[in-house]
Amino acid sequence: GLYIIEQVFRKCGIKQEYWDTITGGASKGTALQYCIFNHYRQLERHSGITKHKDSGYVTVLYSPEPGLEAWINNQWYAINPPAGYFTINLGH
Numbered sequence: 231g232l233y234i235i236e237q238v239f240r241k242c243g244i245k246q247e248y249w250d251t252i253t254g255g256a257s258k259g260t261a262l263q264y265c266i267f268n269h270y271r272q273l274e275r276h277s278g279i280t281k282h283k284d285s286g287y288v289t290v291l292y293s294p295e296p297g298l299e300a301w302i303n304n305q306w307y308a309i310n311p312p313a314g315y316f317t318i319n320l321g322h
Contacts (some may be wrong), residue, residue: 231259231265231288234318256287281306289319 235257239249255261283301291298292310298309298317311317 231263231290232317234290235320238320253287284319287320291317291319293317 235253236249239246239252242251249257250260253261256263256265293309293311294313295307296308296310299312300307300309300319301307
C-alpha cells in the first residue's frame with residue numbers, strides 16, 4: 231500500500247515533505263496500518279458483503295464479477311473494472 235501511495239504522489243508531483251501529513255503518518259510508519267484479505271467464492275450461494283465504506287487509505291481490489299460500487303457525491307455508482315485489472319482506491 232505504501233509503495234502505491236508513494237508512486238501516486240510522485241506521479242502527481244506531490245512533494246515528499248507533505249506525504250506524512252497527507253497520509254496521517256502512514257508514510258513514516260507512525261499510523262495504524264493493517265492488511266485484510268477477503269476472498270469471495272463464486273460458487274457460494276451468498277457471495278460478497280453488505281454495502282460499506284473501506285476505512286483504509288489504500289484499498290486494492292480484484293473484482294472479476296459485477297457488483298463493485300463506489301460512493302461518489304452521496305450516491306452509489308457501479309464500477310466495472312476491465313477484466314484482469316486491479317482497482318486501487320485511495321481514501322475512504
